[in-house]
Amino acid sequence: RDKVMIIATGGQGEPRAALARIADETHQLKLESGDTVVFSSKQIPGNEMAIGRIMNILAGKGVEMITDRQAFVHVSGHPGRPELAAMYDWIRPDILVPVHGEMRHIAEQARFGRAHGIPNAVVQNNGEIIRLAPGKPKKIGNAPAGRLVLDGDVILPADGTTINERRKLGLYGQMSVAVALKANGKLAGQPEVTIQGVPAEEDRATLIADASAAVAKVVGEARGGDRDKLREQIRLAARRVAVRYTGKKPVMDVMLIEV
Structure with missing residues (x-):
């Protein structure tokens, strides 16, 4: 060996x-x-x-x-300055488009190229389309750019809605509130509250009970038939309870059911 x-x-x-x-x-x-x-x-x-x-x-x-x-x-x-200088001497390009590294590396590479006699050194951001000819190089537009992830059988943008929702769920957990309302807007039963991923192990039952009571109070005091306004009031009331117990604002899901 x-x-x-x-x-x-x-x-x-x-x-x-x-x-x-x-x-x-x-x-x-x-x-x-x-x-x-x-x-x-x-x-x-x-x-x-x-x-x-x-x-x-x-x-x-x-x-x-x-x-x-x-x-x-x-x-x-990665080549150092002597290697880059040697390559420029061999090729003697008219255009330099640095593409590797962060912006500070790209900008320094362009500066080094200009100092070594390259007349056109282009600094570009991800997604920018550069026309190399005819004439001098010029930015002419943008193309979609970014990271993609494979989720099951679906390809998604890494900074898209689905992945961002997953991050929020992982950080804050979720609280769901279901409220059954009679035709006159009164409660048809006690509001149902469920939590997932909310850090309230020992206080779980108490948190749920307090959130349900807070929602019932909001519904009991509601005036008018604006369901969107009521849904928002319920969301805020239940979330305040979660914040009081955990210091976190869970992702909220409020369902109003007419019976």
């Missing part, structure tokens, strides 16, 4: 990359005590937990690990 070196992907903790699969023993390569893994790249901010998970598994197997903290092993996948 001391004569074999394997170059594998996954130094940033990517779950589907080779190193993660080797650590999880879902790959044909197996590591054992006495083997050495060299992480030849610095940790990208945000990847610490994923990388740490793999390191913990490897440590449990008795694998020795070497990172940029122990040795000068970092290998960058």
Whole structure:
């Protein structure tokens, strides 16, 4: 084993990359005590937990690990200024459109290109359409851009309504209120309140009872037949109870049933 070196992907903790699969023993390569893994790249901010998970598994197997903290092993996948300057000298482009990195990296790349003799360096945002010819490069429009996620069999925008609703439900929980009303607007029975994901373990029953009582009070004091206004009053009354008990504003669902 001391004569074999394997170059594998996954130094940033990517779950589907080779190193993660080797650590999880879902790959044909197996590591054992006495083997050495060299992480030849610095940790990208945000990847610490994923990388740490793999390191913990490897440590449990008795694998020795070497990172940029122990040795000068970092290998960058990005060219430095000398490499970029050499490429510009070889190609001598008329147009430079930096596309990788955050805005500060893109802007600096454009500045460096101009300083190295490239006449047209374009700084663009995600989704902007740039016409390269004829004439000088110019922004001419925008195209849809952003992250997509696969949810079941449906592809959704990562910042769309569905995902945002899921986040709110996960953060705050949900409270549903069902109110049965007679034709004259009076209660036909005690309001039904249910909660899901609202952090009220020990006070759950009391919270529900207080919310139901608060809703009944609002309905009893209501004047006129404006159902939208009544629905909003019920929503606020029930949510105030949830806030009092938990400090959170759950996602509210109010149903008015005419009987």
